Amino acid sequence: MSDSVLGKLKFGSRHSLPVVLQGEASECGLASICMIANYYGHNIDLVSLRRKYPISLKGATLKQLVNIANMLHLSGRTLKVELDELKRLNTPVILHWNMNHFVVLASVNRNGITIHDPGKGLVNLTWKEASRSFTGIALELRPTDEFKEKDEEASLGFSVLWSSVTGLNGSILQILILSLLLQLFVLIFPYFIKLVVDNVIVTNDRNFLVILGVGFTLLTLMRVFTQAFRSWVIVYLRTILNIQLITNLFRHLLRLPMGWFGKRFVGDIISRFSSLDYIKDLLSEGFVEGIIDGAMAVLTLTMMYIFSPTLATISLIAVTLYVVSRLVLYQPMRNRTKEGIQLKAVATGMFYESVRSVQPIKVFSGESISQAKLENANAEWMNADIKLGRLEITQATFKELLYGLELVLIIWIGAYLVLGGDITLGVFFAFLSYRQQFAMSTQTLLDKIIQFRMMGLHLSRIADIALEDQEEALETEFPAPTNVMGKIEVENLSYRYNENEPYIFENLSFTIEAGECVVIVAPSGFGKTTLMKVLMGLLKASGGSVLVDGRDITQIGLNNYRQMTSAVMQGDYLLSGSIGDNISFFAVEQDMELLEAASRDACIYDDIMAMPMGFNTLAGDMGSTLSGGQVQRVLLARALYKQPKILYLDEASSALDVNTEKKINMVLKNMGITRIMIAHRKETIDMADRVIDILHLKREQEENQKKSTGSTKLEVVK
CATH class of the missing domain: 3.90.70.10 (Cysteine proteinases)
Structure with missing residues (x-):
């Protein structure tokens, strides 16, 4: 191939x-x-x-x-x-x-x-x-x-996937050798029919029949055991492919920038991973089968021409017509397949969204609307499948008609050749067997070629993940900093989504001292959360730099930087598992002393102990028995379990009462953690040491540009 x-x-x-x-x-x-x-x-x-x-x-x-x-x-x-x-x-x-x-x-x-x-x-x-x-x-x-x-085109090559799987070459070679042995057994059996008809039945040689029977019985046993061993190797190879392909792609996915996830639907991402199933099947069996069927097609056609060139030519013409029909229908089938894959992703995403949003759906009595949306999405997906099904039925009907007429013609002409003495009856029977193998081999070979071409659809979907660049500066050649104090310096920081978009903020400069608590304020939509994500290294700045203790976070390395920081962000939720698992973020070995200390500092310890299962109480992303305020405190405990030097809090106490928030704030202040908060509530803002007003920073920066007096330190001190 x-x-x-x-x-x-x-x-x-x-x-x-x-x-x-x-x-x-x-x-x-x-x-x-x-x-x-x-x-x-x-x-x-x-x-x-x-x-x-x-x-x-x-x-x-x-x-x-x-x-x-x-x-x-x-x-x-x-x-x-x-x-x-x-x-x-x-x-x-x-x-x-x-x-x-x-x-x-x-x-x-x-x-x-x-x-x-x-x-x-x-x-x-x-x-x-x-x-x-x-x-x-x-x-x-x-x-x-x-x-x-x-x-x-940014294509993901077949060779890239092949080289990414360890142990693939050896398994493929084993399957190839075993498949060749199986095909040799298949090639021998038509000759067995010829020997029985021409050398046993015609001559009435019973002894030779016994020899043939015993010999081919042994060959049958060998074929069965070879087939079983081949099946086991395929199961092993499928397992290797399944683990390594999914693991490698998922590892890459987790290292993609946050902006990549923000632009995509969850259902679409899930459907791209499902494309690995198609590729796995082709790698484990399709590649070898294609090679074997190609070789079998040549060998059986050769045997057919040796037995009867006339009949072999008829079969070759039929196969050629079948190939032409597949080529004609290839592009329409490819288009329908592509459409079906993508519409299935839309329907999957809509289903996932409906399950995740069941609370607002019930609040607004939107069950019928959500059901109708999902039904419409499924109907569009099914319609694409129906269109593909029509093409497949057309192709299958033509194939059955073509090969049915070919078989009738071969039997008709073959009978004349036997009656005329041009070939023996045994040769005719053997030819019919080889003809069947030739037809099946060419059909399977063509199917595999088409499937490998169709694999481009799945490779292109995976390429959207695999070819995307990972976050920059995840690792660095410099050693991880020790004795981190937590001083943050922002110099001429700018951010916009892309070069064609206006800046969300531009040339912002300010300093946050180690252990200081500052609150970022601005009207909604002015980039507070975006600024925080840039400070955290979740979004890449369009210009300027963020320094921690005098070192740029890109020099520190984002992985090292994130080890010294923690956060509670808007939209954070608990993951499926126990409360203890969530606080420790599923650490293999939980530090119970640290778990209790973080819970006490977040003022959630007593609530957890009042539950029958304590830290083993189950929580999940779809909801739990915890209130909104309790969830926020568990999330804060999760952030504190990490023992960060810098803590980012985006509306992290919006569901807490003022007294509880004050208690937590005093605990954090005594820890000496540098805290950067986003808040709208006056009580929360009043707890900060200093206020950084983005709107004021923008105005001051614009005034400085107009005056052309150069960059100044832009900050508002409370």
Whole structure:
């Protein structure tokens, strides 16, 4: 199964419009541009396009899409058109949809339109249905003189997966050898039929029949034991692949930047991991079977030509016609398969979201709405499967008809050849057996080739995880700092989601002394949490630096830095396990003294001891018997168990009463921990040593720019 053979299976025209579904929550516009770029011959995938032109969670404006298109040498023209004027546009064209979405208009007919929706796939709409969604804005994109047809895809190679699994080569070699032995047994049995018919039945040689019977009985026993051993090796290989592929990909996933997770749906991430099952099956059996079936096809065809060139030619013509039918249906089946995979991911994500959001669903009596949304998502997924099923039925029907007629023709002509004395009856029976093996081998070989080409769909989905760069500066060549004091210096710190977005904050500078407690304040939406995540190293700054005890956190190394910090963030929740597990963050060996001390410091120890199972009381992400205030205190105990030098608290006491919060604050103050808080409640703000007002920092920074007096220390001291 050489690369040259696989490479020939690019049956789509350069001027066919592909369906590209968005991988991130807000990249429908980017996916639409990707479709049109591919239509004109610039074969670029969404992963590559996303790396070049990242889109924030806020989505993209029409102006941003035009700018991205221009960088791809596509000239953009924005049009305001009525629905009945769509037929005048040169498709494909991007349409503004439902006031918050972009789709690609593929074609127009008298009954309606066909669109490629980045969120759903290929959709046919009546004029009435289209009128509900079309906003009247269209974007035409045409190649400029600088536009060039080229391939620019970030693909995850089959060889990369192969090399990432230890022990794979030895197991594959064992399976290959055992499979060859099994195929040799298969090749011998038709010759057994020939010997019985021509040398036993015709000559009435009973002694020779006994010899043949005993010999082939032994061969059968050898074949059965070989088959059993091969099956065991395959089970072993599947286990290795399952463990190593999932472990390697999950390890990489956990080391991706926080921004990557913020742009994706959970269901989509889960579905990408399910693509490993398809790859695992191909690696464990498909690769070897492809090689064996290819060899078997050649050997059986050779035997067929030795026995009867006439009959062999008929079989070869039938196989050729079958190959042509598979090639014709390949691209439509690939498109339907791709659509089904992505729509299944949407349905999976919606199911997960519904389960996670069961409380608000019940509060707002939204059971029917949630059920309808999930049913619609499942219906779209099933419709894609139905379309694929139709193609598979068409293919299977043609195959059965083709090989049925071929068998009739071979028996018909073969009977004439036997009657004419051109071949013996034993040869004819052996030929029929070899013909069956040849047909099965070529069918399986072609199926494996198609599956390996289809594997590109799954590799591209995994590539979105595997080819993404891990967090920078996780490790460093410098030694981990000792005797950390916890002084934080922020110098000209800036952040924005990408180069096309405005700055969330820019050139902020301030200092937090070791052991000091500061509170960051600003109106909602002004970047308080974003600033804290940059300080924590969860988000990479667009400019400037964060220093701890005079060293940049990138020099310290994010892993080392996170060992000395801890946090309670908005949206944090307990994980499935006991309260003790959650506080120790599932440490293999829990330090009970530290567990109790952290619980006392967080004012949750007495509450835990009042529970029948104490620290063994079960909690979970879907809820528990704990109140909101108790959950926050358990989360705080988890942060303190780590014995941090710097503690980040984002609305970490919003569910606590003032007296409890004061007790906790006094404990933390006596620990000498540097604390950075975000709060809106006046009582919480009053507990801080100092207030850092982001809005004031921005204004002061703008005034400094206007005066051109240079950078100054921007902070508000309470």
